[in-house]
Amino acid sequence: MSSAASYDRSVPYRPKSGEIPTEPGVYRFRDAERRVLYVGKAKNLRARLSNYFAPLRSLHERTRRMVTSAASVEWTVVGSEVEALQLEITWINEFHPPFNVRFKDDKSYPYLAVTLADEAPRAFVTRNRKLRGARYFGPYPKVWAINETLEILLKLFPIRTCKDSDYRRAMASGKPCFAGQIGRCFGPCSGKVTIAEHRENVERFVAFMQNQDRRILGELEQRMRSAAAAQEYEAAARYRDRLVAANAFFEKSAMVLGDSVDLDVFGIDHDELSAAVQLFIVRGGRVRGIHSWTVDKELDVPLGELVDSVVQNAYGDGLRPPGEVVVPELPDDAVALEAWLGEQAGRKVRLKVAQRGDKASLLQTATQNAKQTLMLYKTRRSADFTTRSRALEDIQEALGMADAPLRIECYDVSHLSGTNIVASMVVFEDGLARKDEYRRFTIPSSTDDTDSIHQVLTRRLAYLAAPADAEAATAGADAGADDGESSEAEASDAPEVSERRKKFAYRPNLLVVDGGQPQVAAAARALRESGVEGIYLCGIAKRLEEIWTPEADFPVILPRNSDALFLFQRVRDEAHRFAITHQRQRRKRDIGSVLSEIPGLGPSRVKELLRHFGSVARLRAADETAIAEVKGVGPTLAATVHARLHADEAPVPR
DSSP: OOOOOOSOSSSTTOOOGGGSOSSOEEEEEEOTTOOEEEEEEESSHHHHHHHHTSOGGGSOHHHHHHHHHOSEEEEEEOSSHHHHHHHHHHHHHHHOOTTSOEESOOOOOOEEEEETTSSSOBEEEESOOOOTTEEEEOOOSOHHHHHHHHHHHHHHSOOBOSOHHHHHHHHHHTSOOHHHHTTSOOSGGGSSSOHHHHHHHHHHHHHHHHHOOTHHHHHHHHHHHHHHHTTOHHHHHHHHHHHHHHHHHHHTSOBOSOTTOOEEEEEEEEOSSEEEEEEEEEETTEEEEEEEEEEEOSSOOOHHHHHHHHHHHHHTTTOOOOSEEEOSSOOTTHHHHHHHHHHHHTSOOEEEOOOSHHHHHHHHHHHHHHHHHHHHHHHHHHHOHHHHHHHHHHHHHHHTOSSOOSEEEEEEEEEETTEEEEEEEEEEETTEEOGGGOEEEEOSOOSSHHHHHHHHHHHHHGGGSOHHHHHHHHTTOOEEBTTBOOOHHHHTOHHHHHHHHHHHTSOOSEEEEESSHHHHHHHHHHHHHHTOOSOEEEEEETTTTEEEOTTOSSOBOOOTTOHHHHHHHHHHHHHHHHHHHHHHHHHHHHHHHHHTTSTTOOHHHHHHHHHHHOSHHHHHHSOHHHHHTSTTOOHHHHHHHHHHHTSSOOOOOO
16 A cells, blocks of 8 residues: 655655556545545556546546545555455445545335244335345335335235234234234234244245246136135135235236346436436346436546446445346446456346347336436426525625626527527526526527627627617517527517517526637627626536636636536526527428428428438438438439439538
8 A cells, every 4th residue: 555755746645656556456535634535446556546647637627626635545456356346335335435426315225024034924114134034025116115015915915014022912912913903914913813824824925926926816816716606705705805916916017028037227317417327126027126316426437437336336235136237338347346246146147238129128218217317306406495596606606796696598509510500598597497588599600609609699688788779789680489480570570579679688697608718708709799798707618517707717616516516507408408409490490391392202201301311411412322222212213302402503501
């Protein structure tokens, strides 16, 4: 182990390269108070640590912040990658390093337990996996889900559910426990069964939970009919109720794979700040449980590394891995991770990425659920009043604003290879989206994104200028409403212009553009030229989530997972979504208008060409052979399309 002083003035604790071993191991970065900031593993310690001590300007911003916050680095050499993985998990759980991935849901999974070691075994819900002689089934996503399942199963296999103290008191007094008196406990204390008969019921319960054989449906129906034929109507009613319960049980767990398939599927969606995980637990071909949690990412780790952390967290928390675990991407240490999972399961475990078939479909479903979870997590965080207030105050302090930015306008530009250039304006007031204030812009021509930003801000700020200047500027402004873009003819209508100007007249406290220094410089130029004062300006660069202000040499770095950065990110993402939606609508309209003029192309073929090429520019660039490959378009029609598009040899829009 070592934390040698170094020769790098900016990182004084950097060890010399020759001091770092090349064997597998685990490393820890510590701050001046010896607090562990980050724990990582490597199959080659020297190669991995050298990445952290590259020139600071080349490091990712959050990695740079971790390295400069640390005061020392130390490592421990181990015998294999599996040992490195085990030690990493141990240290993360022990030290809770702030720069490692942090899981929001640290609760263990609920299970259905059956205490087979007891004289009269009982079934109950627990998170404790260490009960002596107990048999566990699950895990389940929520306690209420397992309680519903247990209630159904007790109608099929009536067994004891009361506490041990209640059972002992009832057996000693000869009076059934309270749960037994109200018909919710069916143990020996009820007087309806002996201990031996109760044990038989428990064994049937356990066997059914293991195999979940659907043949029980036929057996119960046959017994019900036999009892009815023998005019034993009370017994027939009991079998009928059990048949209803059995059907309800099977309906609650739909078959998604073969009945012998046991696997876990991890769906993950992530961005620069956080991630959401959806775990589908499949046993006997049925989804037995779904578990969801969110993750804060202090460092912007790639998907493979995130998978590594997610799997460690899931199976280091008491969940026993099945023989197969499906993930969206294999981590670099997949072999070591498989070995560790095998140790946890007591058998071989395979880690794989499903490419096709039912498993790939299930992975896609889990991933889609993760996308929804992440969106909901970010929306709820932004919607909370206290959180919003704190975010606005933090933005005010970070940008040196006189007041909190109660009205934020964000702008983004979208285009397809330089064609169909559009821009969006989204509005957030008090940290919440005002969708009725969103606006869309069409840009006839532009040299690049900075020119587009300049054009859009010039047109928007004209509404805040002096009345005479605004009248002249807005005559040519092409700003649309939420439900569609307004045409130039509409803009000439006096009442419409008045209404639009009224809406645009609200003064923002802060203008945000999607981009870094060049985009901010273009927006600042538009702000100066407009003569409008008292409005702050910044840009958010997506790669590192940096906040750039005009004429600044360095960006403002907000703390990771801060409410202010979450709000900035949500505003930027909403502007991007709104711009993309508008750009796609215009592209479809443009493509449809050009292709609909060609004889022989009906709506279905136009739709197929649209799907295949995506734009008129790409269609014009294609030859006849490529066009003929489109479904429903043969060589003859392809020649007609190609000839019509090149009839005047018009230049492709740029």
